[in-house]
Amino acid sequence: xxxxxxxxTDGTLDVTTxxxxxxxxVGVSAGVAAGLLAGAAGTYAATRADGHTxxxxxxxxxxxxxxxxxxxxxxxQAGIIxxxxxxxxxxxxxVITDDADVLRDLLTAWTAAAERMTYGAEAAPGGSVGGGPYxxxxxxxxxxxxxxxxxxxxxxxxxxxxxxxFGLADRKPAALQELPGFVGDDLDPAKSxxxxxxxxxxxxPQVAVHAVRNLIRxxxxxxxxxxxxxxFGRTSSTSHTQKTPRNxxxxxxxxxxxxxxxxxxxxxxxxxGAADVPGPAGxxxxxxxxxxxxxxxxxxxxxxxxxxxxxxxxxxxxxxxxPLGQKKEFDTIDFxxxxxxxxxxxxxxxxxxxxxxxxxxxxxxxxxxxxxxxGSDGQGHLDAGLFFIAFMRxxxxxxxxxxxxLAAKDVLNEYIEHTGSALFLCPPGLADNQDWGTQxxxx
Amino acid sequence: xxxxxxxxTDGTLDVTTxxxxxxxxVGVSAGVAAGLLAGAAGTYAATRADGHTxxxxxxxxxxxxxxxxxxxxxxxQAGIIxxxxxxxxxxxxxVITDDADVLRDLLTAWTAAAERMTYGAEAAPGGSVGGGPYxxxxxxxxxxxxxxxxxxxxxxxxxxxxxxxFGLADRKPAALQELPGFVGDDLDPAKSxxxxxxxxxxxxPQVAVHAVRNLIRxxxxxxxxxxxxxxFGRTSSTSHTQKTPRNxxxxxxxxxxxxxxxxxxxxxxxxxGAADVPGPAGxxxxxxxxxxxxxxxxxxxxxxxxxxxxxxxxxxxxxxxxPLGQKKEFDTIDFxxxxxxxxxxxxxxxxxxxxxxxxxxxxxxxxxxxxxxxGSDGQGHLDAGLFFIAFMRxxxxxxxxxxxxLAAKDVLNEYIEHTGSALFLCPPGLADNQDWGTQxxxx
Numbered sequence: 066x067x068x069x070x071x072x073x074t075d076g077t078l079d080v081t082t083x084x085x086x087x088x089x090x091v092g093v094s095a096g097v098a099a100g101l102l103a104g105a106a107g108t109y110a111a112t113r114a115d116g117h118t119x120x121x122x123x124x125x126x127x128x129x130x131x132x133x134x135x136x137x138x139x140x141x142q143a144g145i146i147x148x149x150x151x152x153x154x155x156x157x158x159x160v161i162t163d164d165a166d167v168l169r170d171l172l173t174a175w176t177a178a179a180e181r182m183t184y185g186a187e188a189a190p191g192g193s194v195g196g197g198p199y200x201x202x203x204x205x206x207x208x209x210x211x212x213x214x215x216x217x218x219x220x221x222x223x224x225x226x227x228x229x230x231f232g233l234a235d236r237k238p239a240a241l242q243e244l245p246g247f248v249g250d251d252l253d254p255a256k257s258x259x260x261x262x263x264x265x266x267x268x269x270p271q272v273a274v275h276a277v278r279n280l281i282r283x284x285x286x287x288x289x290x291x292x293x294x295x296x297f298g299r300t301s302s303t304s305h306t307q308k309t310p311r312n313x314x315x316x317x318x319x320x321x322x323x324x325x326x327x328x329x330x331x332x333x334x335x336x337x338g339a340a341d342v343p344g345p346a347g348x349x350x351x352x353x354x355x356x357x358x359x360x361x362x363x364x365x366x367x368x369x370x371x372x373x374x375x376x377x378x379x380x381x382x383x384x385x386x387x388p389l390g391q392k393k394e395f396d397t398i399d400f401x402x403x404x405x406x407x408x409x410x411x412x413x414x415x416x417x418x419x420x421x422x423x424x425x426x427x428x429x430x431x432x433x434x435x436x437x438x439x440g441s442d443g444q445g446h447l448d449a450g451l452f453f454i455a456f457m458r459x460x461x462x463x464x465x466x467x468x469x470x471l472a473a474k475d476v477l478n479e480y481i482e483h484t485g486s487a488l489f490l491c492p493p494g495l496a497d498n499q500d501w502g503t504q505x506x507x508x
Numbered sequence: 509x510x511x512x513x514x515x516x517t518d519g520t521l522d523v524t525t526x527x528x529x530x531x532x533x534v535g536v537s538a539g540v541a542a543g544l545l546a547g548a549a550g551t552y553a554a555t556r557a558d559g560h561t562x563x564x565x566x567x568x569x570x571x572x573x574x575x576x577x578x579x580x581x582x583x584x585q586a587g588i589i590x591x592x593x594x595x596x597x598x599x600x601x602x603v604i605t606d607d608a609d610v611l612r613d614l615l616t617a618w619t620a621a622a623e624r625m626t627y628g629a630e631a632a633p634g635g636s637v638g639g640g641p642y643x644x645x646x647x648x649x650x651x652x653x654x655x656x657x658x659x660x661x662x663x664x665x666x667x668x669x670x671x672x673x674f675g676l677a678d679r680k681p682a683a684l685q686e687l688p689g690f691v692g693d694d695l696d697p698a699k700s701x702x703x704x705x706x707x708x709x710x711x712x713p714q715v716a717v718h719a720v721r722n723l724i725r726x727x728x729x730x731x732x733x734x735x736x737x738x739x740f741g742r743t744s745s746t747s748h749t750q751k752t753p754r755n756x757x758x759x760x761x762x763x764x765x766x767x768x769x770x771x772x773x774x775x776x777x778x779x780x781g782a783a784d785v786p787g788p789a790g791x792x793x794x795x796x797x798x799x800x801x802x803x804x805x806x807x808x809x810x811x812x813x814x815x816x817x818x819x820x821x822x823x824x825x826x827x828x829x830x831p832l833g834q835k836k837e838f839d840t841i842d843f844x845x846x847x848x849x850x851x852x853x854x855x856x857x858x859x860x861x862x863x864x865x866x867x868x869x870x871x872x873x874x875x876x877x878x879x880x881x882x883g884s885d886g887q888g889h890l891d892a893g894l895f896f897i898a899f900m901r902x903x904x905x906x907x908x909x910x911x912x913x914l915a916a917k918d919v920l921n922e923y924i925e926h927t928g929s930a931l932f933l934c935p936p937g938l939a940d941n942q943d944w945g946t947q948x949x950x951x
Contacts, residue, residue, distance in 0.1 A: 193758055194827045198816035205811055206758020206826060210751065255886065270740035274881050278890065282811050289888030295740065295881055297713035308653065315636055315649020368648055368725050373641035383649060384637045438717050438738055439883065443698065445732030447721060
């Protein structure tokens with residue numbers, strides 16, 4: 066068994082004696098690796114999954130060598146407009162210390178671990194085995210043999226984090242206020258709120274779960290798990306390169322979603338602008354608000370309705386996903402189109418009518434939700450539904466009016482129930498040598 | 509929107525006007541399709557995902573055309589020695605009718621739906637949209653655009669199904685008796701037992717969830733969900749062609765598992781023999797017993813132990829998975845090997861020592877479990893662990909002695925807790941024109 070002595074213990078990637086990379090970055094030249102690891106010091110020694118450190122090969126890597134890695138740093142956090150990965154593990158945490166330094170240090174440690182895992186390394190130098198037999202491993206090991214799988218780790222801060230505990234009150238953006246209640250809400254406090262959240266998305270659920278687990282582990286004694294949600298299938302595309310997926314009602318969802326390619330629209334609807342956060346809250350510019358809603362679907366009731374009723378409720382065809390009255394999924398929605406009987410092709414209380422920007426003074430959001438099934442409900446049915454996640458520039462100006470309209474009129478309400486809710490501020494992306502701790506605490 | 513009138517409504521695949529196949533079997537010639545659909549009458553008209561029935565192409569399909577489909581019929585059920593797929597959805601159900609005919613009819617309907625979904629069709633003719641606007645869709649639709657993804661649907665019957673309700677008492681194999689309690693069990697009745705179970709495994713979780721959901725839906729009013737479990741990552745290989753995966757303790761699991769290629773050993777340890785089920789229970793020959801144990805892992809405690817302690821507890825190296833004292837994962841286990849200090853390289857109370865056939869009078873089982881994480885435990889931790897599934901010829905002669913040894917001595921018990929338990933008889937595979945209803949009820 067290899068027992069390499071980790072040279073670096075400060076959480077950076079400057080690890081020429083890096084213990085076994087879990088994902089065998091063999092053949093990646095040092096220069097390219099440094100590029101991949103923008104913001105991390107030094108080079109990433111190529112190592113094999115069998116634990117033997119090998120010399121870096123010369124020459125450029127093939128695309129396959131670097132596939133599945135999403136850049137960690139940039140103007141915005143990864144995991145927002147990153148083309149939605151197939152699987153998700155989301156956790157909300159409460160901070161159980163009152164010591165701001167301890168919290169800041171955890172955020173700093175999380176940054177290093179999240180960046181490492183994004184690039185396919187273990188959570189910390191040493192990892193599962195490199196610390197030797199008499200040390201507690203610094204990575205839990207269950208992703209040792211798995212590729213990066215497009216992992217993104219996105220952090221968010223709840224309104225409660227900016228209470229008086231940590232001296233952050235003046236850095237709180239004005240719009241970071243808890244969501245109001247909505248008609249029909251049946252929220253479980255145990256599945257709502259939280260001081261912090263971590264959204265890990267990947268194309269392999271084991272990689273997403275591994276990331277969340279290792280970050281929780283780093284926070285032992287500092288944070289406590291409030292709730293957690295596994296999503297097994299994405300319900301939105303966030304790039305025009307992706308095929309629209311289906312929700313558990315069997316409908317294509319998010320056809321008219323904001324997409325990664327919609328640069329100007331993202332600035333208008335997703336990213337917090339400098340003018341939105343004057344004064345000491347300015348650090349949050351470039352961030353985005355994350356709204357999470359756990360939406361239980363009463364699929365047994367839905368499954369008893371006929372096709373036309375289902376399509377009228379959504380305002381789209383089930384097979385193609387076309388707006389009613391049109392032919393193809395991406396055909397322009399025409400709310401003026403009529404059926405043969407003179408009625409609107411798209412009912413005014415359909416989901417797409419109520420949620421459409423033209424009926425909401427131009428409001429749009431970027432949806433990035435996941436299907437879930439969490440065992441049974443104790444009454445003979447699956448506990449299944451949609452874990453709705455959306456990103457936006459101001460939840461109170463975007464999600465709140467949209468959800469008010471939906472809560473009041475959406476025919477879909479007969480079939481769904483909001484059982485969890487949370488709002489988080491996702492800070493902007495990190496510059497080189499910046500971390501979440503220094504970013505939040507300005508030190 | 510296509511509104512094909514389904515010609516067949518009896519659940520068979522004889523559907524020349526088959527409504528949109530969810531998975532576009534374009535280019536599969538009729539002859540090959542018939543071969544794929546062994547046991548189903550007629551041919552499978554190639555249809556496109558856009559709903560337009562196309563003429564079958566001539567010529568043999570490429571391997572890619574037929575990949576991801578696991579044969580549904582055969583001597584044994586699929587999903588036992590099928591190379592373990594990456595994801596799983598498991599459900600245990602109680603029968604809520606006392607009418608044997610209703611149960612038998614459901615089992616017959618389940619067979620047709622399971623076979624269809626295995627081959628990439630929707631749950632029933634008509635499917636999501638083919639029944640027309642005024643009909644309730646016969647498939648829930650969320651897998652419409654997804655490939656077969658290696659789906660297998662495996663059915664099992666609990667001891668309670670053979671009580672006096674359905675007249676099945678004389679067809680009950682003698683070994684189908686509830687498992688005894690074990691030292692340390694902390695079983696939740698709401699996550700244990702059940703009259704029936706369905707194990708759906710696939711490489712796409714949405715496909716597995718879709719299959720379970722549609723079978724539950726067919727059983728509305730006849731069966732009720734007792735418990736359900738989503739598994740996000742396989743923890744065993746069941747074929748020498750597979751790489752050994754890792755459990756949430758970070759260790760490779762199931763290295764010495766029984767494998768699909770081990771024909772004689774499967775007959776000895778997995779398949780129920782004719783001599784095991786004399787008399788009217790003889791119908792069960794060729795089946796297998798499925799033991800399910802929901803094992804919560806106290807990962808926070810585990811994560812505080814040093815590497816050597818972890819390896820001593822498992823009896824294997826963490827990185828390679830080699831038996832202690834050896835070098836490579838598949839090296840022969842040598843319980844006589846000594847460390848430098850003269851102590852056994854593999855501690856006598858290690859997991860592999862206690863569970864090894866040489867210490868259990870030759871007992872072996874075929875493991876086929878999955879990692880899970882089910883939200884939080886309400887005490888600040890993830891509720892995560894291993895959903896242990898194993899198949900064997902006689903649970904009372906194989907699992908029971910093994911688990912007694914483990915429950916009494918396994919050092920791993922400090923880190924785990926069995927919170928759910930169930931035993932099911934998985935009947936043998938289906939012959940052509942046989943279904944689960946006629947097989948169970950002999951009519």
